[in-house]
Amino acid sequence: MDIPEGITHSRRHFLGGAAATAVAAQFAMTGDTPARSAIGTSFGPVKQIKAGDLNVGYVEAGPANGPPVVLLHGWPYDIHSYVEVTPLLAAKGYRVVVPYLRGHGTTRFLSGKTPRAAQQSAFALDIIALMDALEIDRAILAGYDWGSRTADIIAALWPERCKALISVTGYLIVNVEANKFPTPPKSEWAWWYQYYFATERGVRGLRKYRHDLAELVWKFNSPTWKFSAATFDRTAAAFDNPDYVSIVIDNYRWRLSLTKGEPRYAAIEKRLAAAPAIKVPTITIDGAYDPFTPPGNGSAYRKKFVGKYAHQTLKVGHNVPQEAPRAFAAAVVAVDGF
Numbered sequence: 001m002d003i004p005e006g007i008t009h010s011r012r013h014f015l016g017g018a019a020a021t022a023v024a025a026q027f028a029m030t031g032d033t034p035a036r037s038a039i040g041t042s043f044g045p046v047k048q049i050k051a052g053d054l055n056v057g058y059v060e061a062g063p064a065n066g067p068p069v070v071l072l073h074g075w076p077y078d079i080h081s082y083v084e085v086t087p088l089l090a091a092k093g094y095r096v097v098v099p100y101l102r103g104h105g106t107t108r109f110l111s112g113k114t115p116r117a118a119q120q121s122a123f124a125l126d127i128i129a130l131m132d133a134l135e136i137d138r139a140i141l142a143g144y145d146w147g148s149r150t151a152d153i154i155a156a157l158w159p160e161r162c163k164a165l166i167s168v169t170g171y172l173i174v175n176v177e178a179n180k181f182p183t184p185p186k187s188e189w190a191w192w193y194q195y196y197f198a199t200e201r202g203v204r205g206l207r208k209y210r211h212d213l214a215e216l217v218w219k220f221n222s223p224t225w226k227f228s229a230a231t232f233d234r235t236a237a238a239f240d241n242p243d244y245v246s247i248v249i250d251n252y253r254w255r256l257s258l259t260k261g262e263p264r265y266a267a268i269e270k271r272l273a274a275a276p277a278i279k280v281p282t283i284t285i286d287g288a289y290d291p292f293t294p295p296g297n298g299s300a301y302r303k304k305f306v307g308k309y310a311h312q313t314l315k316v317g318h319n320v321p322q323e324a325p326r327a328f329a330a331a332v333v334a335v336d337g338f
Contacts, residue, residue: 041083041084041087042083043059043061043079043080043083043086043098044059044060044061045059046058046059046100046105046106047059047060048106049130049133049134050110050133051126051129051130051132051133051134052125052126052128052129052130053102053109053110053111053114053126053129054102054107054108054109054110054126054129054130055107055108055109055110056099056100056107056126056130056133057099057100057105057106057107057108058079058097058098058099058100058130059079059086059097059098060095060096060097060098061086061087061089061090061095061096062089062090062091062093062094062095062096063090063093063095064095065095066090066093066094066095067093067094067095067139067140067163067336068094068095068097068131068136068138068139068140069089069094069095069096069097069139069140069141069142069332070097070098070099070127070130070131070136070139070140070141070142070151071085071086071096071097071098071142071143071147071321072099072101072127072141072142072143072144072146072147072148072150072151073098073100073101073104073143073144073145073146073147074143074144074145074146074147074148074318074319075145075146075248075251076210076213076214076217076218076235076239076248077145077235077319077322078100078104078105078235078238079098079099079100079105079238080231080234080235080322081144081235081319081321081322082096082098082321082322082325083322084321084322084325084326085321085325085328085329085332086098088325088326088329089329089332089333092329092333094140094332097130097134097136097139099127099130100238100241101123101126101146101147101150102118102122102123102126102243102247103116103118103241103243103244103246103247103248104238104239104241104244104247105237105238105241106241107241108241108242108243109243115262116243116246116247116250117250117254117261117262117265118246118247118248118250118251118254119250119251119254119261119262119265119269120149120150120153120173120174120269120272121153121265121268121269121272122262122265123146123149123150123153124150124153124154124157124268125265125268126150127141127150127151127154128154128158128161131161137161138160138161138162138163139161139162139163140162140163140164140165140166140332140335140336141154141155141162141164141165141166142165142166142167142321142328142331142332143166143167143168144168144169144285144318144319144320144321145168145169145318146251147168148167148168148169148170148172149172149173149174151165151166151167152165152167152171152172152173152278153173153272155167155278155279155280155282156173156272156276156277156278157268157271157272157276159278159279159280162280163280163281163336164280164281164282164335164336164338165278165280165281165282165283165335166282166283166284166285166328166331166332166335167282167283167284167285168284168285168286168287168320168321169284169285169286169287169290169292169293169294170284170286170294170298170300170301170302170304170305171275171278171284171301171304171305173272173275173276174255174272175272175273175275176254176255176257176269176273177273179255179256179257180256180257190220190291190292193213193217193252194252194255194256195256197248197249197252197253198252198253198256198258202249203245203249206245206248206249207245210236210239210244210245211236211239214232214235214236214239215232215236218232218319220291221290221291221292221317221318221319222287222289222290222316222317222318222319222323223289223317224289224315224316224317225316225317225319225322225323227322275304277303277304277305277306278304278305278306278307279306279307280307281307281308281309281335281338282305282307282308282309282310282335283309283310283311283312283331283334283335284298284301284305284309284310284311284312285311285312285313285314285320285328285331286298286311286312286313286314287313287314287316287317287318287320287323288313288314288315288316289315289316289317290316290317290318290320291318292318297311297313298311298313308338310334310335310338312327312331314327
């Protein structure tokens with residue numbers, strides 16, 4: 001029996017054996033799997049709700065009383081990373097919520113006076129505020145890239161709000177002080193845009209070439225993913241948000257200590273600087289062809305997850321849920337059963 005989208009795993013780590021393989025096989029073989037032409041799949045209407053500093057744009061699927069799952073996208077991506085994952089989970093009875101992060105899509109700041117801050121804690125508080133607005137006390141959180149980091153923070157600091165966690169590329173909570181030290185040149189090279197955004201030339205470049213820059217990042221991040229122009233353009237529309245450039249620039253400059261961050265987040269950032277362990281049930285996922293995947297099949301971050309845990313490596317790149325939707329959905333169902 002084949003496991004979808006090239007899951008590889010060791011006996012030591014993966015999903016508790018036969019039960020998890022059965023979950024994955026359900027998505028691979030039953031009629032509730034949507035067609036694999038990603039651009040042929042679409043969400044329902046985007047909803048809006050006031051939550052914290054934002055009027056959040058989000059899509060929702062599945063029964064209103066189903067177990068909640070919040071799916072979090074990265075950069076330079078949007079909610080369509082989950083366009084095929086969402087119906088798979090909805091068909092299994094989950095209430096699936098997929099929000100645009102601040103600076104993306106139809107999400108807007110409620111006040112022009114609110115600083116367009118994009119340090120890691122701001123995103124986590126955004127999602128907690130969204131859960132409060134939607135009357136979701138506790139959810140499975142799943143994400144990659146910025147979304148992984150956001151989910152990791154909530155799982156670490158507010159575990160009562162996180163039933164279980166799917167974290168692509170493992171433990172991504174940023175330690176700003178540690179981030180001041182260089183990594184090997186190959187790793188630094190992969191982060192070229194981070195250093196580009198540290199310059200005013202980079203700000204102008206992102207503003208003028210946001211479409212072309214994002215497409216270049218997609219190709220680098222996912223070298224085996226043959227996405228269509230229509231698939232990319234559908235997501236690129238989310239970059240027309242009026243705060244997109246400000247949010248992206250602030251996020252990467254904050255990581256390099258080029259901006260100080262907002263004082264109101266200082267206490268949370270101090271807690272995060274201690275690299276708190278994550279105790280909730282977790283599945284971490286690496287993309288085998290993701291240039292940001294650390295070596296060691298999850299060993300680089302294994303010690304940060306101290307609850308029930310499993311690891312997967314998928315034969316895809318960086319945008320795991322869009323490149324491997326069945327496997328990602330199967331992991332959500334599996335971690336729910338931990």
